Amino acid sequence: MSELRLDGLESRDGADELVGFGPAEPSPDEEGRTSPESASPPAAGRGAVDPVKALMHRHRELCERAVDPLEIAAGLEAHGVTDRTAARFRHRDVFSLAEEMYARVPRDADTSPERRPMPAASGPGGGWAVLALLPGALCAAAVAGVRLTHGQPRLAVAAAGALAVALGLRVALRRGPLRVPLGTTGRSGTWTCWLLAYALLGDGLLAAGLADGPEGPWPLATAPVLALALSCAPALWCAHLLSVRARRKLGASRGLADFADSVKPLLLGVFALYLCALVSLLALCGTVLDQPAVSVGAVALGALLLLARLLTVHGFPHAPAVVLCTAALTETCALATVFASRLPGCSLLASPVRTVTDAWGPGAVLGLVCGIAALLLLVHATRTLTRASAHARPPGAT
Structure with missing residues (x-):
């Protein structure tokens, strides 16, 4: 059985459905647009599907370079993810969803050597x-x-x-x-x-x-x-x-x-x-x-x-x-x-x-x-x- 890895996170079986290769149908967001991010996460079934892990896979680069949850939240917003979308991932808002995504990405220096701290606002x-x-x-x-x-x-x-x-x-x-x-x-x-x-x-x-x-x-x-x-x-x-x-x-x-x-x-x-x-x-x-x-x-x-x-x-x-x-x-x-x-x-x-x-x-x-x-x-x-x-x-x- 093939194995998909995301910075030390493993996903099996149902992961393909969640990253866009399966039958999951996208649903419109608050403004009526249809986007992959607004897709309702499929119900957990065979293979213990993890919708947040699939979202992390879809936004792998954003998760890897983010230096705090706020950057992930802003990136998700820029891609059309709204608070209503976050509710489908069992989170009250995009900030809460971003905090979980940030927490689940390994922060060891060896796994992300190119990550640099976010520069502070110029004073x-x-x-x-x-x-x-x-x-x-x-x-x-x-x-x-x-x-x-x-x-x-x-x-x-x-x-x-x-x-x-x-x-x-x-x-x-x-x-x-x-x-x-x-x-x-x-x-x-x-x-x-x-x-x-x-x-x-x-x-x-x-x-x-x-x-x-x-x-x-x-x-x-x-x-x-x-x-x-x-x-x-x-x-x-x-x-x-x-x-x-x-x-x-x-x-x-x-x-x-x-x-x-x-x-x-x-x-x-x-x-x-x-x-x-x-x-x-x-x-x-x-x-x-x-x-x-x-x-x-x-x-x-x-x-x-x-x-x-x-x-x-x-x-x-x-x-x-x-x-x-x-x-x-x-x-x-x-x-x-x-x-x-x-x-x-x-x-x-x-x-x-x-x-x-x-x-x-x-x-x-x-x-x-x-x-x-x-x-x-x-x-x-x-x-x-x-x-x-x-x-x-x-x-x-x-």
């Missing part, structure tokens, strides 16, 4: 707290240089400052709670740069285009960009707070729904905390630079960039990339229609943008586009970042 002592101040410091130096120079030197200082801020931001985000995990594919960097460039130049260029210009250099909105650069530090601190508190709630929760209900207020609270910090920085920068105190467009852009980064860091890069791309292209179309309206017979092309700017000013384009995009990502985040699988490992862990 301020990791150096990222200091690096978080780098983009704001570089942007402040660049803004000071631009305001103190004129003509050709001013253009050179602005270009060098933009490059320095971009490099500083890259360095700051390569460590800490907003670090993108290795292997995550995302093309949101280009769209992020465009959105920031529009925040700096777009309103002035749009106003000049609607006024039959430009006839010279248009004003730069340096206060919003400086505030966004300075807000990198509160963004990292808020992301760290979300990571630490969510993992604590993951350890204290006794069900997937319980965890989701406890994390949603945390997510919204952290998001509101960042917005308060951003509004304060906008008011401060506006006062120092003698520009409009608070820009609705800058607040919406900051919210959009934070949500996009959080979703990417926690393993959901597709939606942020699509939303950022759509927002950048919408702003491009707004500028293009304004200047295309100067062509003979094309004056109507600028009517939508002109209507919006006449009612709320040139900054309304940035505010509407980024506000709608941020709202979409916020709704998406409340559905995805409240899952246990989004917090099984600290952000940026590989």
Whole structure:
């Protein structure tokens, strides 16, 4: 009789039925989908069938690399296992099922030599707290240089400052709670740069285009960009707070729904905390630079960039990339229609943008586009970042 082994665990006779080669029929989970994990475990019969052992076989790799039951619970959730499914395995919830699976996998170092401990969430002592101040410091130096120079030197200082801020931001985000995990594919960097460039130049260029210009250099909105650069530090601190508190709630929760209900207020609270910090920085920068105190467009852009980064860091890069791309292209179309309206017979092309700017000013384009995009990502985040699988490992862990 053939024998199936799983890290020292043996299963005979009925194991083939349980791992998907027998007649066991899958049943739909709570959302109506059909998956192997939601199959009702067959009744014990000939051969003393062990349904949990079969589930462990199906998720062999997850069980072998897991360093605590929470990681197994999050992995099962990601594969469609719900608390109702766990009840069919005679457990009250997925966490209880994961605890049994974790306990039944041998933890001897010789049987799993490649298993490594789960990295802890990055703390301020990791150096990222200091690096978080780098983009704001570089942007402040660049803004000071631009305001103190004129003509050709001013253009050179602005270009060098933009490059320095971009490099500083890259360095700051390569460590800490907003670090993108290795292997995550995302093309949101280009769209992020465009959105920031529009925040700096777009309103002035749009106003000049609607006024039959430009006839010279248009004003730069340096206060919003400086505030966004300075807000990198509160963004990292808020992301760290979300990571630490969510993992604590993951350890204290006794069900997937319980965890989701406890994390949603945390997510919204952290998001509101960042917005308060951003509004304060906008008011401060506006006062120092003698520009409009608070820009609705800058607040919406900051919210959009934070949500996009959080979703990417926690393993959901597709939606942020699509939303950022759509927002950048919408702003491009707004500028293009304004200047295309100067062509003979094309004056109507600028009517939508002109209507919006006449009612709320040139900054309304940035505010509407980024506000709608941020709202979409916020709704998406409340559905995805409240899952246990989004917090099984600290952000940026590989």
